[in-house]
Amino acid sequence: MQHYGFARVAAASPELKVADCAFNAAKIIEAIADAAKAQAEYLVLPELCITGYTCGDLFMQRTLLDAAKTSLSHIAASTAGHSMIVILGLPLDIRGRLFNCAAVVQNGELLGLVPKSCIPGYSEFYEPRWFAAAEELETDTLLINGKTVPIGSDLMFACREDANLLFGVEICEDLWVPIPPSSRLAQAGAVLLFNPSASNELVGKADYRRQLVSAQSASCVAAYVYASSNTGESSTDVVFGGHSLIAENGQILAESERFTHETRLTVADIDIPRLHYSRSVMGTFRAGKGAGDYRVIGFAHPAAADAEPRQLVRQVAPNPFVPGNPLLRDERCQEILSIQTSGLMKRIRHIGIKQAVIGISGGLDSTLALLVAVRAMQRLGRPASDVLAVTMPGFGTTNRTYDNAVGLIKALGASMMVVDIKAACLQHFADIGHDKDVHDLTYENVQARERTQILMDLANKNGGIVIGTGDLSELALGWCTYNGDHMSMYGVNGGIPKTLIKFVVQWYADHEADDAAKGFLHDIIATGISPELLPPSPTGEIAQLTENILGPYDVHDFYLYYMLRTGAPPAKILYLAEQAFAGVFTREQLVSWMRVFYSRFFSQQFKRSCLPDGPKVGTVSLSPRGDWRMPSDASAALWLKEVESL
Numbered sequence: 129m130q131h132y133g134f135a136r137v138a139a140a141s142p143e144l145k146v147a148d149c150a151f152n153a154a155k156i157i158e159a160i161a162d163a164a165k166a167q168a169e170y171l172v173l174p175e176l177c178i179t180g181y182t183c184g185d186l187f188m189q190r191t192l193l194d195a196a197k198t199s200l201s202h203i204a205a206s207t208a209g210h211s212m213i214v215i216l217g218l219p220l221d222i223r224g225r226l227f228n229c230a231a232v233v234q235n236g237e238l239l240g241l242v243p244k245s246c247i248p249g250y251s252e253f254y255e256p257r258w259f260a261a262a263e264e265l266e267t268d269t270l271l272i273n274g275k276t277v278p279i280g281s282d283l284m285f286a287c288r289e290d291a292n293l294l295f296g297v298e299i300c301e302d303l304w305v306p307i308p309p310s311s312r313l314a315q316a317g318a319v320l321l322f323n324p325s326a327s328n329e330l331v332g333k334a335d336y337r338r339q340l341v342s343a344q345s346a347s348c349v350a351a352y353v354y355a356s357s358n359t360g361e362s363s364t365d366v367v368f369g370g371h372s373l374i375a376e377n378g379q380i381l382a383e384s385e386r387f388t389h390e391t392r393l394t395v396a397d398i399d400i401p402r403l404h405y406s407r408s409v410m411g412t413f414r415a416g417k418g419a420g421d422y423r424v425i426g427f428a429h430p431a432a433a434d435a436e437p438r439q440l441v442r443q444v445a446p447n448p449f450v451p452g453n454p455l456l457r458d459e460r461c462q463e464i465l466s467i468q469t470s471g472l473m474k475r476i477r478h479i480g481i482k483q484a485v486i487g488i489s490g491g492l493d494s495t496l497a498l499l500v501a502v503r504a505m506q507r508l509g510r511p512a513s514d515v516l517a518v519t520m521p522g523f524g525t526t527n528r529t530y531d532n533a534v535g536l537i538k539a540l541g542a543s544m545m546v547v548d549i550k551a552a553c554l555q556h557f558a559d560i561g562h563d564k565d566v567h568d569l570t571y572e573n574v575q576a577r578e579r580t581q582i583l584m585d586l587a588n589k590n591g592g593i594v595i596g597t598g599d600l601s602e603l604a605l606g607w608c609t610y611n612g613d614h615m616s617m618y619g620v621n622g623g624i625p626k627t628l629i630k631f632v633v634q635w636y637a638d639h640e641a642d643d644a645a646k647g648f649l650h651d652i653i654a655t656g657i658s659p660e661l662l663p664p665s666p667t668g669e670i671a672q673l674t675e676n677i678l679g680p681y682d683v684h685d686f687y688l689y690y691m692l693r694t695g696a697p698p699a700k701i702l703y704l705a706e707q708a709f710a711g712v713f714t715r716e717q718l719v720s721w722m723r724v725f726y727s728r729f730f731s732q733q734f735k736r737s738c739l740p741d742g743p744k745v746g747t748v749s750l751s752p753r754g755d756w757r758m759p760s761d762a763s764a765a766l767w768l769k770e771v772e773s774l
Contacts (some may be wrong), residue, residue: 132700133401135293135320136441138168139355141370141384142391146180146362147192153178153199156216157206159391164210166395167438169430172322173216174357174370175244175300176228178203181326182362187258193221200231200238201273208236211430213285215297217324222270222279225260230297230324232285232425238272240425241279244299245309252328252366253301268423281309284318284422289429292404295320300327303340303354314348316419319403321350326357328366329386337371338380346378349407351398359389374398377406381442397442405695446682446708448689449625449746461635464628464745465500468620471743472504472595475618483592487583487613488517488537489660490529492629493621495536495652497597499636500620502540512541516590518583520547522575524660526670532648532655539645545586549578572661576612583616593617596740601626601681603739603750604688605725606732607659607674614735619742623749625688626657626681657681678728679721683713687725692748692756698722698770722771730764 140163142155156173163171175181178196186192196218207214214233219226220241228244243265249256262281270279287293296313303310303323310321321344327337337354345352351374358370369386372394381396407413451457476484484501488494501515517537521530537544553574557564562571583594596616598608600623608614624632630653637649655670662672675681686708690701705718736750737760749755 131438132696132703133399134397134440134442135170135351135400136166136168136395136397136438137170137172137320137351137353137374138163138166138393138395139172139353139372139374139384140391140393141174141355141358141372141388142177143358143389144177144180144360146360147183147186148180149178149192149195149199152180153202155391156203159393160203160206160212160214162391162393163395164212166393166441168212168395170213170295170320170322170353171215172324172353172355173214174355175217175230175324175326176219177216177324177357178218180361181357181368182364182366184254184362185258187219187226193219193226196220197272204231204233204238205236207233211235211428213295213427213430215322215324217299217326219259220270223266225264226258227262227265228255228259228299229279230299230322232283232297232427234427234430238275238277239285239427240283241270241277242283242297242299243279243281244302245281246301246305248301248304255301278423278425280423282422284313284316284419284424285427286317286424287429288426292317292319293400293429294318294424295322297322297324299323300325300356303344308344310344310348310350310352312418312421314350315414315417316422317416319350319400320398321345321348321352323352323354325354326361326368327371328361329369329371334369334371334386338373338383341373342375342378342380345375349377349403349410349413351376351400351403355394358392359387377403395441397440399442399694401696401700402694409695440707444704444707446686446712447627448693449628449685449748450631457631458635458639461628461632462639464624464632465503465636467743467745468500468624469503469507472500472618472620473508475593475741476504476508479593481592483514483516483543483587483590484595485516485518485583485587485590485592486595487579487597488519488533489525489597490519490531490533490536490652491655491657491660492626492633492652493599493602494533494597495649496624496629496633497595497620498536498540498542499633501595502542503640513543515540515542516545516586516592517542518545518547518586520549520579520582522549522553522579522661523571524575524658524662524664524670524672526660526664526668528651529655529660529670532652536645536648536652539642539648547582549575549582552578567662572659573609573612575661576609576659580609580612580615587617595620596742597621599624599626599629600748600750601685601688603736605678605684605728606735607678607728608735610735613659616740619740622739622742622751623745625685625746625748627685679717679724680713683709683718683721684725687722688729689748691729692750698726698767699774702774719771719774722774723768726764726767726771730762730767733758733762734760
């Protein structure tokens with residue numbers, strides 16, 4: 129079963145009784161069985177979960193310590209025959225000192241023991257009363273049940289079948305210090321980080337814990353799996369909530385319900401290749417630094433579940449550029465507008481222009497560019513009339529888009545010019561000997577280039593610059609006319625994908641537009657996407673819809689995101705697309721549009737190699753001066769070969 133590098137991780141907070149090792153071991157074994165049913169490959173359990181974290185001075189009792197060690201043996205034995213990695217906590221007495229340890233178990237064997245490095249002794253925490261820190265450990269092995277087991281905070285666990293699959297362990301408070309052990313583990317190569325914890329609940333602490341786990345996964349460019357003790361711990365002075373968290377590179381993938389007494393299992397799939405890709409493109413990560421400081425412990429690839437089909441336990445959003453949370457989406461849209469506006473303001477100040485010249489079609493892209501231009505002038509203390517908005521009806525212009533263009537320009541207070549390009553285009557057809565009734569690429573591109581010539585000349589005439597309107601999705605597919613709408617003097621939309629643009633325009637309509645502009649904006653959002661270069665239908669409707677030709681922008685933006693942001697190959701992108709668009713598009717449709725995407729992405733690079741300046745607004749950019757440097761004659765053969773095999 130092909131899982132495309134996803135590792136299934138789980139965090140469990142089992143039901144427990146303080147100091148009852150036999151009861152706790154039984155519940156831990158049940159949790160392991162539940163994780164196995166969920167096809168988990170890695171499972172982390174709470175700190176000191178065999179005894180309970182709140183045993184107090186009972187930790188000094190030989191009866192408890194011996195029972196914990198015996199229970200560990202029972203738990204390890206229960207994993208025999210299964211390749212899942214299990215990480216769980218217990219106290220161990222070593223040469224007269226007590227250590228708070230995490231045991232790493234696989235297939236009936238104890239692979240290693242990691243002692244806690246940072247021992248909290250403040251506020252409600254009294255750990256130094258019982259436990260020593262890892263640095264006080266004076267041996268690197270421990271004899272348990274007749275077998276020598278490596279122990280230390282310098283352990284790194286590496287998959288024997290995959291040299292790039294490494295994980296590390298830190299315990300609870302280790303995460304709360306300025307430089308957590310996990311930071312060094314990640315830089316040394318660990319891509320999975322596990323934290324068995326016992327973190328009590330206080331007002332506001334869950335939010336802080338969530339931020340901490342998320343931020344650490346981001347700074348480490350890793351997955352971080354955190355499991356904390358539940359309400360079975362003693363409530364003498366504090367209460368525990370059983371908070372489990374799974375984060376990947378800054379994003380919380382899964383989170384448990386808190387304040388439950390019974391066992392809770394939290395599961396998510398981690399995209400290991402995506403993490404490796406992010407590290408490889410991040411030059412400052414310095415992967416492998418400090419690897420020599422760790423002893424490497426081998427483990428078998430926990431892939432026993434791969435023999436059976438499994439559904440991806442991970443949300444795959446169909447619009448990865450668009451936040452699903454409306455509040456976050458609004459915040460994103462406002463920030464995008466601010467970035468665009470700020471970039472254009474700087475350019476206007478630097479050049480000292482009299483006018484910002486922009487072509488307005490009544491479509492989404494030119495609408496957003498117009499909004500940005502007007503905002504920039506207003507924030508510079510200049511009138512909106514310093515924006516010259518030019519609408520240039522051609523052979524494909526419909527009454528709807530023309531009326532929206534004119535109405536919006538007037539509502540925003542920009543200067544307006546109407547230049548009908550049909551006569552000029554007909555003259556050009558005659559000049560080059562083209563039949564005006566042949567509606568081919570020449571017929572379309574003549575109109576686009578005529579419009580660009582008009583804008584450029586008006587900019588020269590009025591001491592201005594031409595503001596480009598093309599977006600990121602069009603650049604990816606090369607859906608623009610070379611030296612036509614492809615060219616400008618500053619492209620404000622070049623970093624924004626098509627699927628996001630309508631939300632940015634909607635945000636402006638909801639938060640900044642007056643009533644006069646709002647109606648036009650709403651109708652523009654509802655208008656089909658078209659370059660309007662072919663004559664309308666007999667009823668005056670748009671006849672040339674871009675998505676009928678290329679395929680849905682939702683799908684193309686999805687492909688663009690996963691190709692550039694994650695480095696995923698076509699087969700994996702299709703696998704994710706099938707999850708995201710299940711019930712919407714068929715596999716055959718997705719493959720056909722993928723063929724279009726890769727063919728056009730490679731063949732149209734020459735248009736991106738000479739892009740005008742414009743602000744980067746997100747993590748994906750195609751600027752030849754920034755994120756994407758690619759030869760214009762690079763071959764798509766490898767990618768298309770994989771697409772054809774799907």
